[in-house]
Amino acid sequence: MIDLYYWTTPNGHKITMFLEEAGLPYRIHPVNISKGDQFKPEFLAIAPNNRIPAIVDQEPADGGAPVPLFESGAILLYLAEKTGRFIAQDLRGRAETLQWLFWQMGGLGPMAGQNHHFSAYAPERIPYAIDRYVNETNRLYGVLNKRLADREFVAGEYSIADMAAYPWIVPHERQGQDLNDFPHLQRWFQAIAARPATQRAYEKAAAINTAPSVQTEESRRVLFGQTAKNVG
Ligand SMILES: N[C@@H](CCC(=O)N[C@@H](CS)C(=O)NCC(=O)O)C(=O)O
Numbered sequence: 470m471i472d473l474y475y476w477t478t479p480n481g482h483k484i485t486m487f488l489e490e491a492g493l494p495y496r497i498h499p500v501n502i503s504k505g506d507q508f509k510p511e512f513l514a515i516a517p518n519n520r521i522p523a524i525v526d527q528e529p530a531d532g533g534a535p536v537p538l539f540e541s542g543a544i545l546l547y548l549a550e551k552t553g554r555f556i557a558q559d560l561r562g563r564a565e566t567l568q569w570l571f572w573q574m575g576g577l578g579p580m581a582g583q584n585h586h587f588s589a590y591a592p593e594r595i596p597y598a599i600d601r602y603v604n605e606t607n608r609l610y611g612v613l614n615k616r617l618a619d620r621e622f623v624a625g626e627y628s629i630a631d632m633a634a635y636p637w638i639v640p641h642e643r644q645g646q647d648l649n650d651f652p653h654l655q656r657w658f659q660a661i662a663a664r665p666a667t668q669r670a671y672e673k674a675a676a677i678n679t680a681p682s683v684q685t686e687e688s689r690r691v692l693f694g695q696t697a698k699n700v701g
Contacts, residue, residue, distance in 0.1 A: 471495040471548075474512060474523040476502050477674040478682060479636035480541045480578070484522045485673055486632045487545055489666035491552050499677055503688035508699055515539065519700055526551070542574040545629040555632070557625045569616075569623045569630035573637070577613070580605045581637045584644045590683050590693070603645040610638075610651050617653035621660070635661045 471488065473495050475481045488495045500506040500521050507519040516523035516539035523539040530551060538544050546567070549556035556566050584602035587595060613634065616623060623630040638658050641648055648655040661667055683689060 470527045472498060472525040472527065474498045474500050474515060474521055474525075475677075476500050476521045476682070477678045478502070478521065479581075479639065480520070481522050482636035482639075482670055482674060483541045483632050484524065484544055484548075485670035486635070486667055487548050487555065487629065489669045489673075490627075490632075490664075491548065491554055493548070493552065497673065497677065501678070503680075503682050503685070503691060505691045513700065517700065519695075524548075540574075542570050542633060545570065545633060549629050555626075555628045557628070562625045565624040566628045566630050570633050572612075573630065573633040577606075577609045577634060577637050580609060581640075581644055585640065586693075588645060589643060590689070592689075606644045606646060610641075610646055610654060613638075614651035614654040617657045622657070627661075627664075631657075631661060635667070 471493055473484055473488065475484065475497050476499065485497075500512055502521060506512060507516070507521065512523070513519060515525060515537040518539055520539070522541050522544060523537065524544050524547075526536040526538070526547070529536045536547075538547055546556070557563050580602055583598075584606045587598040587602055591598070613623070622628060623634065635658070638648075638654065648658060683692060
């Protein structure tokens, strides 16, 4: 059994997408990040970075004590290794999968996240910041589109590299991007959207929460007023 500490955001969807694909038994513990659940001591004990997602694997392969994990990329890799699925097993294929997983973790996720922040949430409109992140998101979409020009998925078969990137393409309109400009990316996006496991993952999310994470003054304070004091 996998305990999944989760909220209905792109980094959360990555893990439900994997778990639904793999058919691993899991139970969801909602962590409402708009209300400050990410600062509860029991969550910080598993996820000291006060961010979802996190998991606890109650039945690790070594038969030892439960394994807690945070960081969505590390979780995807752990689950891929646990199941032997959604990552190539040969040296070169594995290196490619990890390269694109890290590309998502270090590039697409953080840049699209800042794009959301300055385009939708910042209390003042700062054109330099909006342009910076909309353009950088656009560049990253271009990189992914080119990568997908001559292959079905990002690295070999459908893998954790695809699962990491997909939820960050879902809000493409909010990010100021037009998928018609990226035909290979669009084809890939539609193929992943049509997978039954993807649909089950997003249905799970809709059953837990449909409200945007940032809609009240309280949620702005919780999400955008954080300093070291919150985790000390
Ligand atoms: N690098 C982290 C980022 C996780 C992250 O930013 N999670 C967001 C939701 S998508 C969160 O928990 N935010 C809570 C907060 O900002 O306090 C990962 O990929 O797991």
